[in-house]
Amino acid sequence: MPHLVIEYTANLTAGFDAAQALKAANRSLIESGEFEPDNIKSRVVPLADFRVGDRDEGHAFIHAHLHILPGRSESQRAAIAKRLRDALRLQYRPLPGVSTQITVEVLELRRDTYTKVVV
Structure with missing residues (x-):
C-alpha cells in the first residue's frame, strides 16, 4: 500500500517519458509524508488501443x-491527488495538435479484503 497505476495513451510517447514520470510520481507520494517509501508499489501502463470521445486523433x-488503505480524510486524499496530478503535469511536454487530459483518482482499498505478505 499504496498501489499506483499510471495509464497513458500511446500517442504521447514523444511528450511523456513514462520512467521519469514514475519516479516523479513516487517522489511526490513520498514527499506528501503520507506513505513509507518501501510501501509504494507503482507501474506505468501504455494504452495502444484507446479512444477519447468520438475522435480517432488529436x-x-x-x-x-492510486489505491490506498482507509484512514485519511477527504481533504488529505484530495491533496494527495492534486500533488500527484501536478507531478505528472510537470513530466508532460505538450504535443502540437493534441489535447491531453491528466487525471488522478484516489481510491480506498478495503482492509478486510486487502492482504499483503513480504517474503
Missing part, C-alpha cells in the same frame, strides 16, 4: 489510479 490522456 486527443490523449494520462490517468493515475
Whole structure:
C-alpha cells in the first residue's frame, strides 16, 4: 500500500517519458509524508488501443489510479491527488495538435479484503 497505476495513451510517447514520470510520481507520494517509501508499489501502463470521445486523433490522456488503505480524510486524499496530478503535469511536454487530459483518482482499498505478505 499504496498501489499506483499510471495509464497513458500511446500517442504521447514523444511528450511523456513514462520512467521519469514514475519516479516523479513516487517522489511526490513520498514527499506528501503520507506513505513509507518501501510501501509504494507503482507501474506505468501504455494504452495502444484507446479512444477519447468520438475522435480517432488529436486527443490523449494520462490517468493515475492510486489505491490506498482507509484512514485519511477527504481533504488529505484530495491533496494527495492534486500533488500527484501536478507531478505528472510537470513530466508532460505538450504535443502540437493534441489535447491531453491528466487525471488522478484516489481510491480506498478495503482492509478486510486487502492482504499483503513480504517474503
